[in-house]
Amino acid sequence: MLPRLLDLLANHYHEGVSLLMSLAIGAKAPAELRAALHRATAQNPAGVVLGDLQACDAFDVMSRISTVQAPTLVICGEEDQLTPPKYSRFLGQRIAGACVSIVPGAGHYVQVEKPRETTAAIREFLVRLGE
Numbered sequence: 001m002l003p004r005l006l007d008l009l010a011n012h013y014h015e016g017v018s019l020l021m022s023l024a025i026g027a028k029a030p031a032e033l034r035a036a037l038h039r040a041t042a043q044n045p046a047g048v049v050l051g052d053l054q055a056c057d058a059f060d061v062m063s064r065i066s067t068v069q070a071p072t073l074v075i076c077g078e079e080d081q082l083t084p085p086k087y088s089r090f091l092g093q094r095i096a097g098a099c100v101s102i103v104p105g106a107g108h109y110v111q112v113e114k115p116r117e118t119t120a121a122i123r124e125f126l127v128r129l130g131e
Contacts, residue, residue, distance in 0.1 A: 006053060013046040020049070026079040026107035026114075037109060065094045072098040073125040075118060077106030099125050 005023070008016030021038045041049060072095045076088035085102050092100035101121035106114040 006050065006057070009046060009050040009053065013049075014042060017042045017049065020053075020082075023081040024108040026077055026105050028105050029107065029109075029113050033113065037112070062090075065091060066096075068095045068098075071125075071129050073122065074098055074100045075110055075121055076100070076102050077108060077110035077113065078102050078104045079106060080108045080110070082108045099128070101125075 002023075005016060005019050008019055010016075017038065020041065021034065025034055025037060072091075074088045074091045074095075076083065076085050078085060088100050088102065092098045101124075103110050103114050103117045103121070106117070111118045
């Protein structure tokens with residue numbers, strides 16, 4: 001996780017939220033969506049947002065990924081700077097039979113930014129499971 005982001009969230013919360021949103025939301029997301037996500041995040045207590053990102057930063061199960069045996073779909077926004085597509089591809093390569101869907105033009109909030117594309121990827125995955 002970006003140390004600067006964690007520091008800003010801890011010491012200058014609203015500036016940190018602004019940086020977080022710039023990293024999380026795809027460049028072509030509508031202004032209204034950007035504003036809504038920013039407001040929703042900023043309304044959380046600082047400790048909640050910081051704690052969430054610290055937990056994500058500390059979470060590491062890379063050595064156990066290959067033990068996943070469930071059907072797996074990994075969805076990522078092409079412009080996600082918090083969890084870049086290279087990590088989704090990593091998961092897809094190490095989980096047997098996993099499907100990876102990289103959604104063009106979306107950031108970290110792929111399901112909100114591109115709901116139709118996200119739904120289509122899930123639907124396609126479920127259809128394949130049923131075959």
